[in-house]
Amino acid sequence: MPGVAGRSGRRPKPVAKKQLAGNPGKRKLNTEEPDFGLVRSIDCPIWMxxxxxxxxDTVCPLLCRERVLEATDVQNLEVYCNxxxxxxxxxxxVQKHGVTVLGASGSPVKNPALTAIKEATGTMSxxxxxxxxxxxxxxxLRGPTDPNNNDNPFAALLNG
Known part of the structure; x- marks a missing residue:
């Protein structure tokens, strides 16, 4: 929110994500960040x-393994999967009926499912x-790669 002290600019990254990235800024990490508890495993909601x-079933185990998913993030996963x-x-x-369907007047109109696709992809993003x-x-999450890694075939050109 512009003009509101402490709320403008980029959202702060959680400490766990900074640690996963190797603390690229080398700044002191917040030790007072609230801990909502890591989720180790959680069942899919029955309404899904x-x-x-x-x-x-694909994403949840991966997020739990990487210790990214906390109890307060479960609703984000629900929204994403839904x-x-x-x-x-x-x-x-759209595959069944095509990109146009017959409207109430009998003339072709854009399939409403196309709008649903656009909204769903925005939510997923x-x-x-x-x-x-x-x-x-x-x-x-990962941060920059290790500059001392010699796997780059162009490293010799860049280093002179």
Missing amino acids: GEFGREMW AYDQFRMAQAD TFGGMLGLDPASRQR
Whole structure:
């Protein structure tokens, strides 16, 4: 929020994510950050659709293994998996009926499932980023690579 002291600018990264990244800024870490408890394993909600359940069963163990998922993050995972479920169902509707359908007046109109796909992918992008499920978010978790790593074939050119 612009103009509000302490609330403008980039959101702070949780200490656990800074530690996963190796504390790239080498700043002192906040030792007073609240601990909401790591989630080691959690069952998929019973209301989740088939595709969302498949995504949950894929992503949840990975997040638990990396110790990224806390009790307060479970709803983010629920929203992400539910959006994935909606995305897959809407995609199936487009495959079945096409990008245009007959409207009330009998003329072709855009399939409403296309709007559902767009909204679901936006939700997946937002909540997936919060959970570190996209390449940019993972890079922010990991931090920069080790400059002493000699696996780079261009290192000799760069170092002279």
